[in-house]
Each structure stands twice: as structure tokens, then as C-alpha cells.
Amino acid sequence: MIFSAQASDPESKARTGHLDLPHGSVETPVFMPVGTNATVKAITNEQLEDLGIRLVLGNTYHLFLRPGLEVLERCGGLHSFMSWEHNILTDSGGFQIFSLAPFRKIEEEGVMFRSHLDGTSLRLTPEEVVDFQRVLGSDVLMPLDLCTPPGIGEQEALDAVELTTRWAGRSRSRWLQSEQNSGGYLFGIIQGNFFSHLRRRSAEQLLELDLSGYAIGGLSVGESFPVFQEYLSLSAELIPEHYPRYLMGVGTPEYILEAVEQGIDMFDCVFPTRTARNAQAFTRRGPLSLKTEAVKLDLEPIDPECSCTTCRRYSRAYLRHLFKTKEILAAMLTTQHNLAFLQSLLVSIRRSIREGCFRSFKESYLRGYREHRENQNELNGER
């Protein structure tokens, strides 16, 4: 078992613990920044380390295309290539094949697709995805899965669940055969679209494989917050407590707090880093746009309550100027802040769970977070 629970909140399913991974122990609940192309965009490894980040996500699809197998193999795997001595979770590539590739065809054997970069025809089977992640030296491997969009029919969702299960079985066999020095644990991904009995079916089938942890896929894909809550709760409950629970694609304070309350231990999202590059910053009082006229002469830091290296030194007025002039430093400083902000939120969450007051922490946090936002309707659309 790679997961050890520590404290549990008496009033909810929130819990702290740690993941024992090949490149060190990781405290949970944990937010994993996304390092698509072997770099978390616009921030150095040194800065990530200074923020206490010990687990980042890499995108199998992107790394498969660039730099590709040969370079990663010759450079000694992803840790060595990107000079990151802490943990790396790599996704399965499935989500990117569906969202980025201009063409794809699903077969029992695997998925055929064209690269979004140059149109090259490529194929990935569950076995090849495991093999590639072994070359990467991933600490956590995700098996090739089929993530379906909301709104499809039940039969299509059922077929996707069944195929995801068969692929998970093949992934597990390959993973067991390919045990290497680096270790690395294989998770399962629960699908089932927005059909509760299919979610249950997916979980039951995957649990039979006794994988190292379980992820919840196919949520946070555009559904309303109440629907998200319902399917999150339902899916999280299906994962026994001795497994780490990973909710894919979540990275805002509101979604993170909800996920933690439902017993989730791990989450990842491009949101904090992508929106940083688009001048959207987290604050204790809700999101703040750094491009608006409103901050033109604002000498406050992004968040006066934040003690990150950006907030200790730079003003909103200066950041606005950097965004207006399209300076790289704008993305650098705002990315640093957004990740520091989430790290600090996670520290507070873990502390509140240990102190048995997660629920009141959550309520008070969201009160402050939403209060301001209600006055900033123009920022409401994005998440």
C-alpha cells in the first residue's frame, strides 16, 4: 500500500496522509501542477522546490510526440531529462488524444490518431503506454482509458467503461512484467460518464485488479457544480479508504475544497498555471484580473495576505504593465503566485483536518473567497 492515512476530519470524509513514492514521500491532500512538456510552464524547478512541491504531472501524449522515446531513453528518463529529483505522475495520454488530435479511431487493440503537431499517424496500445511510462520512469503511471464527453447515450458510456476495464487489465499485466529499478505504481481510472450505475460498475471492475490507487476521470468537464458534487461524492465513495483517491482535472479553491471534503487525496489541473499566463490570479477574496483598468494604479500586491516571492515584491500596477507589454515576467510572477497560493491553501487544509476543523475552515474560506467575486461578475465565467 502506497497510501497511509494520518488524520481524519470528524465531520466529513476529509483526511490527511502521505503517499510513499519512489522519489520520496508526499503529503496529502496534494495539488499536482501540470508539467505538460517536461516543464511546469513559466517556473523553474528551483522555484517549485521552494514552494514545497514534490509531485508534478507530465503529459504522456505530449512527451511521446516531443521529445519522443529516443531522447527520453538516451537522457535517462524524465526525471533526469528535466532535472527533477522528486516524483512525477504521468497521465495516460487518452485525454489529450481526444481533446487535441485532429483524428482518432478507437479499436480493441488501442487507439490510432494523428499528431496535432504534424499530422503523423500514430498508434498507442495500453501496453505501449505502460512501456513509454516505464521509459519516462514515472512514479505513478496511468493506464490508457476512454474518457467520454457529457451527453452521450448509456450504451456508448457502457462500452467505454468495459473497454477501459479491459485496457486496465492489459496495462496491469504489462506493468507487472516490466517492473524496473525505478518502481512506479499503476493506478486505475474510474469512468462511467454521468450514469451512477456505470460509475459503480467501472469501480467494481477496476477494484478487482487491485491497482495501487484510483482516479476519478470524466468529471469537471463542463457539468454544473451540483452535478459535479453528486458524481464526485458517488465516485469517491466507491474507492476503499486504503487506496489513494485522485480526482483528475481540478485546481480551483472551490473544487479543491469540495474534493477534499469528499475524501480526495490528489488533484491536478492546468488552471492555476494557464490562467496565470492569462493575467488571472488567485486571491483570498476570489480571482483577480491583472489586466483591468481597475489595477492600473494599484500599489497593493496581488494578495495582501500572501507572502509569496511575487507578493512580497511586486504590485498589481506593475503586473498589469507587464501583461500589457506582453512581458515574459508577467507569466513568471503570476504563475509563481498562483502555485504558491494553492500550496498555501493545501497547507491550511491539511492543518485544519489535523485540528479537526476542516468544515469550519472550508466555510470561512469560501465566504471570503466568494464575497469579493459576487462584486466581480465579469470574472465568474471562467474556471
Added chain:
Amino acid sequence: MIFSAQASDPESKARTGHLDLPHGSVETPVFMPVGTNATVKAITNEQLEDLGIRLVLGNTYHLFLRPGLEVLERCGGLHSFMSWEHNILTDSGGFQIFSLAPFRKIEEEGVMFRSHLDGTSLRLTPEEVVDFQRVLGSDVLMPLDLCTPPGIGEQEALDAVELTTRWAGRSRSRWLQSEQNSGGYLFGIIQGNFFSHLRRRSAEQLLELDLSGYAIGGLSVGESFPVFQEYLSLSAELIPEHYPRYLMGVGTPEYILEAVEQGIDMFDCVFPTRTARNAQAFTRRGPLSLKTEAVKLDLEPIDPECSCTTCRRYSRAYLRHLFKTKEILAAMLTTQHNLAFLQSLLVSIRRSIREGCFRSFKESYLRGYREHRENQNELNGER
């Protein structure tokens, strides 16, 4: 006098010293990174400080357009705005008006031009340039000048020299009237195109104004290296040794070494930062392109002899991948290296002058620097 000489090389005009400026003392010879829009591109102030950089350049033209007078005034000047507590030299804006503005008209009173951003008609007089630099709180102010392109006739070059002198006189009057808490010293800019008697005339006229230092303008504008050497030598000799001598637009090892040998104390150039963003890195063995196939599997750092934070951690193969995937980190890491490389060169230059062996240092350095380049003809074009 803001300049104090310390050591002199017995075999050349090379010298060390320091500049006493309002925001601290600066060792010379010094390379000043260019911070066009109130940021040295792709690097934080913390990193600049860690590199020992205590003097950066700001572009009056760019800052005048964005964020503009109101913001800079309300934010307490440029140091406060960009959170840089060390020294700032601001150029006159003249060079940018001539290289960037889609339209400009020179009159006795000043220069009319259109913004390259939105076409707005603007005017800058020598007095307004000084006033704006006072708002910026510049430690070294450069007066509005007329920099002419190579190949013009003698009369045109003479007229430009005379106008530059009259503008320098008006700048000096305004500067004397506007003495503020921040201090800030006004330099003169020697012009004269490629006519030796006009260079002499320009220097003589400007020296009568007894400004705080003298810059050499209009060199390194595309002329051959021997022509550059000739006019550099001639111009540098015209500046008495109790003044700091500033050569504008120079920032490669070969040009810096040449300038130091001719008694230059200060230089600036966008080259190290701009080429870094275009995947060109300095090494002890000449420039290295980080985009070539040749470094695809190269696990060496940019420069094995360099101890900067980039070279301590990242390989050429990884940097190539970052450039190929257009990652911001590529610009960040290479900018850091190129500036660290020049800082380290300047430390070695100052040491060799103090130890009385600048000439042999220069020769041995250039031997290593050029040896490799002769095998890399494809890189020869750029400087």
C-alpha cells in the same frame, strides 16, 4: 566626480574603478542588461541581484509610451514601480524614435514622432526627456541626441553633431533646474558618424558642458570590426580619464574585450537577452545554438565551465526540447545563463586588470572563444 579609477592595466588603456551613484556603488567595467519595459526580459530582479547586477538600463521611449508618465509618477518612479533598489540608467529615447517610430520629424525644438504601438502623434524636446527621466528617478540620465546611420554625407553628420550639442546644452540647463532628492547624473553622447574630425568636434563641444560622464553613440551599428575599432579608439581617447566612458550598444565578449582595452567603463546591449530568447547561448568556446540537431542528445550543460544555476542543473538536450516546444522556461534559463556568463567575464576582466595581465587574458580568452566558432560557420553571421 562620480567615477573613481582604481587599477590600470600597464599595457593598455583598460582600467577598473567604480561609479558612485544614488542607488549604490557600481564596479567598472560594467555590463548593463537592458530592461526595456521596466523588466529585463525573462528574468526576475532576485535573479539579477544574485548575479551581482547593480545597474540596469531602462528605455525612455518605451516607458514614455507604456506605462506612461501618470502611472510612473503615481507609482513613485521607476525604481519603486519595478521594485529595483539598485541603479538605473535611462537612455534618451532618441535611438528608439529613429529605429521604431513609423514617422518622425526633427526640429530645433525637439522631435515629433508617431508611436509604433498605436500611431499617436507625440513630441519630445530635450527638456521633456530630462523631465521624464526625473519622474523615472534615473540614476544616470541620457540627453536627447541625434544618432545618424552610417553612409550619410558630411554636412548631414555635422548638422546632427551641432544639434546634439545644442540639445545637450538645453538638457543640462533643465537638469540643473530640476535637481531632485534622487540625484541622478546627466551624461553627454558623442556623435559624429564615421568622420573623425566630427567625432572630435562633438567631444570638444560636449566636454565644455562638463557633464557627469560621456557616452559614445553611433558605433556598433553594422560597420566592420576594424572600422568599429578605429572609431572606438578615436572616440574613447577624446574623453578625459576622470569621466566614466560609456560605449552604447555593445554586449558580446569580443566587443566588450575590445572596448575595455580602449578604456571603456560601461556598456549595454540587448544582445545577450534577445539572443537567449532565440536559443543562442554564450560559451567559453563561442556561441552555441540550442536549436540544432547537434545537441538533441547532448547531456552537457550549455557551458561545462560555467557554474550558473542553469548550467548546474540543465542539459543542452533539455534546453533544445524547451525551445522546440516554445516553452517560456527556455527563454528563462538561457537568459539567466547569458547574463551570468557576461557577469563572470566582467569579473575576470576586472581581476586581470588589477593583476596587470589584461592583454594576455584577452588573447587567451579570444583564442578559446574563436577556436570553436571557426568550426561553426553557420553561427558567424550574428552578433
